[in-house]
Amino acid sequence: MSDTTVPYSTGETKLGDTTLAEMRELAARYPVGRSALLPMLHLVQSVEGRITPEGIEACADVLGLTGAEVSAVATFYTMYKRRPVGDYHVGVCTNTLCAVMGGDLIFERLKQHLDVGNDETTEDGKITLEHLECNAACDYAPVMMVNWEFFDDMTPESATQLVDDLREGTEVKSPRGATICTWREAERVLAGFPDGRADEGPTGGKATLAGLRLARERNWKAPQGNHSGRAPEPEQTVSPDAASGPRPEDQPGKESQTVHTDDARKED
Amino acid sequence: MLTPVLSDNWDQIRSWQLASYQRSGGYEALKTALRMQPADVVTAVKDSGLRGRGGAGFPTGMKWSFIPQDNPKPKYLVVNADESEPGTCKDIPLMLASPHTLVEGVIISAYAIRANTAFIYVRGEVLHVVRRLQQAVAEARAAGFIGVDILGSGYDLDVIVHAGAGAYICGEETALLDSLEGRRGQPRLRPPFPAVAGLYGCPTVINNVESIASVPSIIANGPDWFASMGTEKSKGPTIYSLSGHVTRPGQYEAPMGITLRELLDLAGGVREGHTLKFWTPGGSSTPLLTADHLDVPLDYEGVSGAGSLLGTKALQIFDETVCPVRATLRWTEFYKHESCGKCTPCREGTWWLVQILERLEAGQGGEEDLETLLDLSDNITGRSFCALADGATAPITSSIQHFKDDYIAHFTNGGCPFDPMASTVFATAGASA
Numbered sequence A: 001m002s003d004t005t006v007p008y009s010t011g012e013t014k015l016g017d018t019t020l021a022e023m024r025e026l027a028a029r030y031p032v033g034r035s036a037l038l039p040m041l042h043l044v045q046s047v048e049g050r051i052t053p054e055g056i057e058a059c060a061d062v063l064g065l066t067g068a069e070v071s072a073v074a075t076f077y078t079m080y081k082r083r084p085v086g087d088y089h090v091g092v093c094t095n096t097l098c099a100v101m102g103g104d105l106i107f108e109r110l111k112q113h114l115d116v117g118n119d120e121t122t123e124d125g126k127i128t129l130e131h132l133e134c135n136a137a138c139d140y141a142p143v144m145m146v147n148w149e150f151f152d153d154m155t156p157e158s159a160t161q162l163v164d165d166l167r168e169g170t171e172v173k174s175p176r177g178a179t180i181c182t183w184r185e186a187e188r189v190l191a192g193f194p195d196g197r198a199d200e201g202p203t204g205g206k207a208t209l210a211g212l213r214l215a216r217e218r219n220w221k222a223p224q225g226n227h228s229g230r231a232p233e234p235e236q237t238v239s240p241d242a243a244s245g246p247r248p249e250d251q252p253g254k255e256s257q258t259v260h261t262d263d264a265r266k267e268d
Numbered sequence B: 001m002l003t004p005v006l007s008d009n010w011d012q013i014r015s016w017q018l019a020s021y022q023r024s025g026g027y028e029a030l031k032t033a034l035r036m037q038p039a040d041v042v043t044a045v046k047d048s049g050l051r052g053r054g055g056a057g058f059p060t061g062m063k064w065s066f067i068p069q070d071n072p073k074p075k076y077l078v079v080n081a082d083e084s085e086p087g088t089c090k091d092i093p094l095m096l097a098s099p100h101t102l103v104e105g106v107i108i109s110a111y112a113i114r115a116n117t118a119f120i121y122v123r124g125e126v127l128h129v130v131r132r133l134q135q136a137v138a139e140a141r142a143a144g145f146i147g148v149d150i151l152g153s154g155y156d157l158d159v160i161v162h163a164g165a166g167a168y169i170c171g172e173e174t175a176l177l178d179s180l181e182g183r184r185g186q187p188r189l190r191p192p193f194p195a196v197a198g199l200y201g202c203p204t205v206i207n208n209v210e211s212i213a214s215v216p217s218i219i220a221n222g223p224d225w226f227a228s229m230g231t232e233k234s235k236g237p238t239i240y241s242l243s244g245h246v247t248r249p250g251q252y253e254a255p256m257g258i259t260l261r262e263l264l265d266l267a268g269g270v271r272e273g274h275t276l277k278f279w280t281p282g283g284s285s286t287p288l289l290t291a292d293h294l295d296v297p298l299d300y301e302g303v304s305g306a307g308s309l310l311g312t313k314a315l316q317i318f319d320e321t322v323c324p325v326r327a328t329l330r331w332t333e334f335y336k337h338e339s340c341g342k343c344t345p346c347r348e349g350t351w352w353l354v355q356i357l358e359r360l361e362a363g364q365g366g367e368e369d370l371e372t373l374l375d376l377s378d379n380i381t382g383r384s385f386c387a388l389a390d391g392a393t394a395p396i397t398s399s400i401q402h403f404k405d406d407y408i409a410h411f412t413n414g415g416c417p418f419d420p421m422a423s424t425v426f427a428t429a430g431a432s433a
C-alpha cells in the first residue's frame, strides 16, 4: 500500500453540505478566516479518514485559496495523512528517553505482532502503527498514544494486549483520558467540535501528582500571600486516593492495563 | 523545599472544572485585576520578576510593555501550548489538571495588554487536553469571565482554543504565528518582533503556558510574594519535570534555584542499583550535564554558568546503562525530522549529522569523524535562521565533550558496547520483554 501514489481520489468523497457548512462555521470563529485551515483539515480527516483531493479543494473553496496553497500546508504537518488511517491510530514514542526506557522494543514488538511497518495499517483496517516524537509525557515513559490519548508506563506485553483489545472491540480507557473513540471522532474534536467527554478520566496520574503528594505529606507550602485577591483558604476536598498516596494501579506497567473508573474522584 | 502554587489544586476532586477551581479561590485574581488599570497589571508582573517559562527566560512584564498602546490595530495574546521539546512535560499535565489556571491567566494577561482576542495554540497530539481546554473556555464564557463586558468592567474578550497538527517547529514563536494564520509553520525574520507586527501584522504577545498560568497567583498574592521565592535574578516557584531513570518521576514545583541533587533526593534517587550518567537541564536542546553538576542551582544564571541552559526545566535522567551515542543519534534524527527546511545549514546540516552518527553508532568510524561532527555543528549553530538548529547541535557537542570515550569504544568494539535491554524499565521489573 505504501507505493500507492498520493494524493489520490477514489471518487467517493463523503464531503457534503454539512461539512462545508461546518467549515464556514470554523472560518467565522477567527478574525481572519484562513486561520481556520488547520482545524478544517482536521475536519476533513474526521469525515474522509484522510486528507483527500476533494478535501483540499473544499478547504480552498471556502477560504478562497488555491488547491496548491492548501496542499502546501497539509503536507507540512505530520498529523495530516494522505493514506487512509485505521479506526485506531497507535503511536509509540521512540524519541530518546522513551526509546531507551523501552519504546524501541515496544515498537519492534508491535510491528511483528501486527505485521505492519511504520505508518502502515493492518489488513482489517483497524490499526495504523506509527512511531512518534516526544509527546510531552516523559514522566510516564515508555509512552504510547491511541488516537492521541495517553497510555503510560508501557511494556511489550501491555502494548500487545492493548492492540489486541482494540482489534477485538473491547472497551479501552486511557489512564489519563477518556474511553477510546475512533480516530475520526478524535479528529472532529481537534477540529473544534467538542464531544462532551472532558469530564472522563482523572486529574492526572501518579507522576503528575508526585511532587504535590510529597509536599502534602511533609506539609510543605508556598509562603502565605497578601490575600488581596484570593478567596478563603481552599476547603479540604482532597479526594481519598490523593490523600492516601499512590494507589496500587499507579505502579509502573499497571496503568495501561487497568480500566480506570473515576469513581474515587467523583464529586459526592 | 517544594512550593506548590500552580500544582496546588491538582489533587482536588475534578480540579479541571470551574466549580472546583473556584472552591480553590479561582477567578478571584481576575476580579482584582479588573479593578486595576491594565498598566498596573503589567507593572505588577514586571515587579514580580516572572521570566518566560518557555525556555528563553525573557522577563514577561517587560515583553508586555513592548506592545505599542498607541498603535490603533487590534492587539492579540497567543499562548504557546505546543510543548514538544523532548523531555518537556509540564504544560500538558497543568492543562489537564487545571485548565482554568491557564484560562484565568489568559483573561488577566489579555486585559493587561488590552487584547480583545486571545488564542491558546495547543499541540494537536493531546486529545484530552484539548477537550479540557475547550470545556474550561466554555465554562468561563458561561460564567461571564469571557465575552462582552466581563463582570461589568466594560472589557471584552474572546478566547479561541486552536489545535495544531504535529510540527515541533510551531513551538518557535514566529513559526507558531504563521501556523496560526493557516500557513506552513516556518519562522519569520525578526525584526519586526511580534510585539510590533505579530499575528495578522498586529501587536502580539506570545507566552508559554506556565508563564501565563503564573499570572493569577501574582495578582492574588502580590509581586513581592512571588519574588520572595527563587534566586536573585530568577524569581518565583516553577515546575521541574523529572523523567527517565529516577525512582519517582513526575512534576515537582519548587522555588527557582533548587539543585538536581535536592530534586533527586525528593524523587527517591536514580533508579535502584544504578548511577547517574548524564541529564538534560531543560530538554534535548540544552547541552548535557553529568554527575559533576548535581549542585548547580537550577536557575537561568546557574545553569548557564555550567555551560548549558535552564530551558524548560525538563530534567531527563539517564543512568550508566544508556549509550550516549545512541541517545545523541536519536535526538539528531528528531531535529532532522523537525527541521522546517527554510534555511540550508539546518536542513542539510541535520541530514549530514544523522548520516555520520549512524555510521559511528555502527562502529564504522574514527576519531576524525568526531572532528567533522564538531566542525559541522560549528557551521550550523548561530548560522541558521532560528534556534531549532542551535538546539540540534547541543547534544552532539556536549556528548563529545563529556563522553568521548564512549564514542571511541564504538570504534574499537566495532559497534555499540551497550545492552539496549539494560536501560529499559522492564529490565528491572524482572518481567517481560
Ligand SMILES: Cc1cc2nc3c(=O)[nH]c(=O)nc-3n(C[C@H](O)[C@H](O)[C@H](O)COP(=O)(O)O)c2cc1C
Pocket: B051, B052, B053, B054, B055, B056, B057, B058, B060, B080, B081, B082, B083, B084, B085, B168, B169, B170, B171, B172, B173, B174, B206, B207, B208, B209, B211, B212, B386, B387, B388
Ligand atoms: C524550535 C523551538 C521550539 C519551541 N517550542 C516551544 C514550545 O513548545 N512551547 C513554548 O512555550 N515555547 C517554545 N519555544 C520558545 C518560544 O519561541 C518562545 O520563546 C516562548 O513561547 C515565549 O514564551 P515565554 O516568554 O513565556 O517563555 C520554542 C522555541 C524554539 C526555537
Ligand code: SF4
Pocket: B169, B187, B338, B339, B340, B341, B342, B343, B344, B346, B347, B384, B385, B386, B387, B388, B389
Ligand atoms: S533553523 Fe531549521 S527549523 Fe529554523 S528556520 Fe532554519 S531550517 Fe527551519
